[in-house]
Amino acid sequence: MTIQAVQTRGGISARAAVLAYVVVCGLVLLLMMVFGLLMRLTQAQWIDIQPDLFYVIMTMHGAGMVGIAGLCGATVMWYFVRRHVPVTTGIFVANLVFFLIGALLILGSGFIGGFGAAWTFLFPLPAHSGDLWSANAAAAYMFGLLFIGVGFLLLHLDIARGILSVYGGLGAALGVKQAFGLAPESEGPPPAVAASTMALIVNILGILLGAAVLVITLVNLYVPSFAFNALAAKNMIFFFGHVFINATIYMAVIAVYEILPVYTHRAWKTNQAFYLAWVLSTVFVLIVYPHHLLMDFAMPTWALVLGQVVSWLSGLPVLLVTAFGALTNVYRSGIKWNTAAGLVFVGAAGWAIGVIPAIADGTIEVNSFMHNTQWVPGHFHTYLLLGTIAMFLGFLTHITPRSNNAWAPTGFWLYVVGGSIFVLAFLTAGAASVPRRYAVHLPSWLPYDRVGSIGAALVVVGVLILVVRFLVSVTSAAPEEAGA
Amino acid sequence: MNNNGRLLLIAGAWLILWLRPLRIALEGDMAVHMTVQVPLLIGLGLLLAVSIRGQEPHWLAEADWLGIPGIILVIFGTSFWMLPRALDSAVADPWFDAIKFLSLPLLVGLPLGLSWRRMPPLGRAFIWANFIPKLGAIGGLYLAAPTRLCAYYRLDQQATAGWTLIVIAVALGTLWFIAAFVGWPPQHAAARPPSRDTGSKPGPPLLALPPPYASSR
C-alpha cells in the first residue's frame, strides 16, 4: 500500500517517464555510435587518434553501449509489462537517475581520468594501468557500473514484486507448467510477462555476481596485495557481462511480440513450444558464459565443453519461436508495412542471422582461430545493432506521434543497409583473419576498415533521422496533448 | 510462550553465551565466531523484537519510515563487527566483547526485527540482493588476503571463515531464488493469472501508454 502511495505522489507520470527514457536512449545511442565511428575511422586511417585515447573511447563505447542496450530493453519491457502487472513509476524513474549518475562517472573516468581497461574491466588490469590512469579513475568507473547496477536491480526487483503479486511465483509467470504440458496453454502468461520474468531472473543473478566482483576489484585497487583469484574474477565478470548483454535482447524482443500484432491484427500465438523455449533459454543463458573463456587454458575442460555445447543451443529456443512466430504472424496477414513494423521484423531477422557467427565462435576448434579476429565484434554487432537496437528503434518509431513522415523510410533504409555493410565488414575481415587486437595494422586490412566506416556512417545518419524525427514529433505533439 | 517467559529465555541464553568457557570456545575459531556466535546474538535481539513489538514508542514507530533508519542502523552494526580489528579487540578485551554482546542484540537484532516488518517488499528484496553478494565478496577477500587480518586467528582459520561466508552466500542466494520461483511465502493476491489480453487494438497508439494493470480486487 505504501508503494501505491509513492506512485501517486511521485509527481512524474508514467508517460513522461517513458518519454524521458526514449530521449535518453536515443541521444546516448547516437553519442556511442559516434564513438564507434571514430574508432572505425581511426582503423581506416582516415583520422588519427593515439592509442591511449583509442582505448579510452573503446572502453566508453563498450560500457556505454552495454548500458544503453540495457536501458533500451528496459524501456520496452516496462512499457509493455505494465499492462499486465502493477509496477512503480518512481522506481522506473530512479533507475534512469542511477543510470545517468553512473554514466557521468564512467565518462569522467575515461575522458578525465584516462581509464581504458575496456568495459569488461578484467581483474586485475584496473589496478595495473602503467600510470595511464589512477586508482581513483578506475574506482570512478567501478562506482559508475555499481550505480547502473543498483538502478537495474531496483527496476527488476520492482517488476518481480509486481509479477509475484499477480502470478504468485516466477515459475508460474515464466509458464513452466505450460512448458511441460501440465497446464492448458490458454492459461499461460502473456509473452511480455514470460519474457520479462526470464530477463529479470537472469539479470538479478548477473547483477549480484557483478556487484561482488566490483567490490573485490575496488578493494584490489587500493590494497593491491589483496590478490583475488584472477580466474575466478574473470568467470564472475563474464557471467555478469554475458547475462546482462543477453538480457537486453530478451527484453527488447517484447517489442516484436507486442508491435507486430498491432499491424497484422493477429494475436501473438503462445503455445507449449513458446513457453518451453523461454524456460530453456533462461537456463542456457545462465550456464553458457564459459564460451567467453575458451582461450583460458586454466579453465577446467568440462566448463569449456559445457560452454561450447550450450552455446550451440543457448539462443536457439527463443530465437526459433520468435523467428517462426514472427513469420507466421506476418504471413498472409495483409499487413501494411511501415517503418515500425519493418524495424521490429528486421530485429527478429537480425537476431536469427546473428546466431550463425555466434555458434561458429562458440566452437572450441573455431574459437582458437577466430577469437582474436574481427569475427567477434562482427558477431556481437550483428546481435546488438541489427537485433536489440533494431527492436528498440521499432518501438521508438511505433510510439512516435504522426508517423506519416516522409523521412522515416529514409532513416530505415540507411540504418538497415548501413548496418548490414558495417557488420559484414567485420565478419569478412574476421574470416580473412584480420585481428581485432594488433600492434601493427597491415595495409591489406585497410579496405575492410574503410567499408566498415562507410557502413557505420550510414547507420549514424539513419539513427539520427529516426531520433530527430521522434524528438520533433514529441515536442510538437506535447502542446496539443496538454490542451486535450 | 508468554512474553515474560520469552524475555527470561532471552536473558538466560544471553548469559549462557557470556559464560567464559563457551565464549572462549565460540571465539576461538574465526568462522565459528562470525557465523555462529554473532548470528546467535543477533537472533536474541530478533526474539526481543518479537516480545516488545507494538509496545515501542509511537514517535519511534512513526519516525522509522518504511523501516529505513532501522535497517541502516543494522547495516552499520553488522559492518562494524565485520572489521577484522573489531573481531580482534573482542577476543583480546572482555570489555570490548561486552560492547559486542550488547550492541549485536540491541543495535542490530532488535532494530532488524522491528524495522523489517515496516519495510515494503521491494526494500526487503533490495536488502537481500545487496547482502548476499557482499557476504560472498568478503569471503573472497578473506581468501585473497596476503596476511592474517586478525592477530588472533591463523591463516587457515581465516580461509575456513572465507569459505564459510561464500558457502552461506551461495546457499542464501539459492534459497532466495527458489522461494521467488515457486512463490513463497504465498502472495495474498489472487494467484490466478488475469485473463489474456494480447493482440492489441489496431492502429498506432500515438504516444499513448498501454492501459496499466488494474487489480481485479
Next chain:
Amino acid sequence: MTRGFLPLLALVVTAGVAALAWETEGFRVVTSAGARQLDIERRPRPLPDVRLFDQDGHAFSLGDYKGRPVLVDFIYTRCPTICSALGDDFHRVMDLASGSGSGPQIDLLSISFDPVNDDREALKLYGDRYGATAPHWRIAAPADASGLAALLQSFGVVVIPDGMGGFIHNSAVYLVDAHGRLARLLDPDAPPQLLAQQAVKASVP
C-alpha cells in the same frame, strides 16, 4: 516521509559513521596490525625496563640500549618459517650496518617468547646459525615470566599456537629509538637494505 524520519535518519547515519571512523582511525586501518602501526608512529611508546639474558649468558636490560637505536624482532628458535627469514634478514642488516662505517650504528636484538624450550644453549645455537655475536646482535630471552608478559604487552605481540606444536605470531621488525621508545614497525618482508636504510633514517632525530 513521516515526521521524525529525517532527524532519526541523520542520527543513525552520524552515529554509524562515527563508530566506523573511530574503529578504523578515520578510515585508515581495518586490522589491528594496521591500528598498532599507526598508533606507534604517532606516539612513540615507552618500553618497560625488562631484564633479559643473551646467548652468552650475560644479563642485561632494555634500558642498557639508551642512546643507541636498536632493531628488535620476536622469535622462537624452533620456528621453521618466518623466524628463519628474519634471521637471514638480520644477518644482512648487521653486515650493512657495520659496513657503512659512518652514521649511527644500529644494534640488533632478537627476543624469544618461548621460555620453555629456549634456554641459553638454544639461543646460542640459533645465534651461531645466523652469525649473531653479542653485543651487536643479541639473541635473548626474558629472565622471568612477568618480564615476558610485559614485553609482549608493550610491543603488542600476539602469540597463538599453530596447532602443530609451534607458534604463530604477528611478525614485524620493531625499531626502538635512542630514547628507548618503540618508534616504528617495519615490514619484515622488505629487503634488508631497505630495512637498514629505514632504521638508520628513522633513528636520526
